[in-house]
Amino acid sequence: MPEFRRVDIISDPAFLEHVTGRDHPESPERMTAILERLDRSPFAFSIRRVAPRSVEREFVSSVHNEAYLFRFEETCLSGREYFMHPDNRVCYETYRVALLSAGACLTGIDLIEDEGPALPFCCIRPPGHHAEAGLALGFCFLNNVAIAARYWQTRYGRRRIFILDWDAHHGNGIQEVFDEDPDVFYASIHEHPTFSFPGTGYADEDGNGAGKGATLNIPLAPGSGEREVLDALSCRVAPAIEAFGPEAFIVAAGFDGHVLDDMSGLSYTTRLYGQIGTYMSAWAERYCGGKVLTVLEGGYHLEALASSVEAYLAGLSMKV
Numbered sequence: 001m002p003e004f005r006r007v008d009i010i011s012d013p014a015f016l017e018h019v020t021g022r023d024h025p026e027s028p029e030r031m032t033a034i035l036e037r038l039d040r041s042p043f044a045f046s047i048r049r050v051a052p053r054s055v056e057r058e059f060v061s062s063v064h065n066e067a068y069l070f071r072f073e074e075t076c077l078s079g080r081e082y083f084m085h086p087d088n089r090v091c092y093e094t095y096r097v098a099l100l101s102a103g104a105c106l107t108g109i110d111l112i113e114d115e116g117p118a119l120p121f122c123c124i125r126p127p128g129h130h131a132e133a134g135l136a137l138g139f140c141f142l143n144n145v146a147i148a149a150r151y152w153q154t155r156y157g158r159r160r161i162f163i164l165d166w167d168a169h170h171g172n173g174i175q176e177v178f179d180e181d182p183d184v185f186y187a188s189i190h191e192h193p194t195f196s197f198p199g200t201g202y203a204d205e206d207g208n209g210a211g212k213g214a215t216l217n218i219p220l221a222p223g224s225g226e227r228e229v230l231d232a233l234s235c236r237v238a239p240a241i242e243a244f245g246p247e248a249f250i251v252a253a254g255f256d257g258h259v260l261d262d263m264s265g266l267s268y269t270t271r272l273y274g275q276i277g278t279y280m281s282a283w284a285e286r287y288c289g290g291k292v293l294t295v296l297e298g299g300y301h302l303e304a305l306a307s308s309v310e311a312y313l314a315g316l317s318m319k320v
């Protein structure tokens with residue numbers, strides 16, 4: 001029988017209140033599918049549910065500009081159906097729920113810093129990695145991961161943060177925020193931008209100015225699966241982590257690379273997400289006392305999403 005470390009699932013019924021309308025892939029049902037699956041998982045007994053707090057304005061403002069935030073809030077409260085692009089559906093509650101989604105990441109960091117070996121998984125929506133300082137994109141409004149990285153630095157003095165993003169799509173928003181920042185390393189494995197939204201994340205995008213070299217993009221051809229991802233992790237990501245020397249990890253965990261998920265042409269298996277969890281656990285232990293915050297991004301095939309989250313968290317929390 002494998003043994004598991006405790007996992008803290010940070011979620012809230014309020015995440016169901018960001019209503020995106022019929023047939024929108026970024027649906028409230030995503031939350032329900034994940035949480036019901038985890039309740040039945042082999043490590044259900046080691047899961048603790050934690051309620052998130054809302055993010056304070058100062059931390060949202062560390063990433064997004066005031067004009068953008070004002071416009072986002074006003075759009076939701078005025079009853080419009082989308083913000084900036086028809087993909088980005090909103091309702092009256094969306095602004096409040098987005099603040100809670102970002103706040104969940106801060107709650108996770110507080111757990112890690114206050115309780116020692118915590119393993120928080122932020123089961124949140126709306127997602128964040130496409131949101132730029134002044135741009136909503138790809139169902140994302142507030143860049144949860146970027147806000148979390150700034151919070152970790154400011155509140156706890158963890159200066160060197162390594163972000164690993166293995167959503168099927170490139171996290172243009174995270175890259176934009178930290179493009180010239182040498183202290184936050186952004187590594188992304190995604191479907192090649194020639195074939196995939198949002199069209200950024202070419203291999204030669206490696207940061208600018210003082211941040212040159214602190215961005216690593218690994219685009220994969222459509223059809224790529226276990227072998228390509230495991231090669232990328234061991235041959236490209238591992239040396240980057242070693243050279244960078246992180247004080248904390250943040251994982252932008254998107255599950256839309258799954259072979260059953262039609263939002264990408266990638267062919268990831270459920271098993272692969274378990275293997276990625278094992279990598280993350282080993283790296284976090286080796287480099288920074290186990291400090292790893294995992295934040296949900298994409299993943300739209302409900303059954304594949306739920307089983308892949310379960311596999312990832314099993315890999316992350318299994319004692320070796």
Ligand SMILES: [Zn+2]
Pocket residue numbers: 167168169254256263297298299
């Ligand atoms: Zn995605």
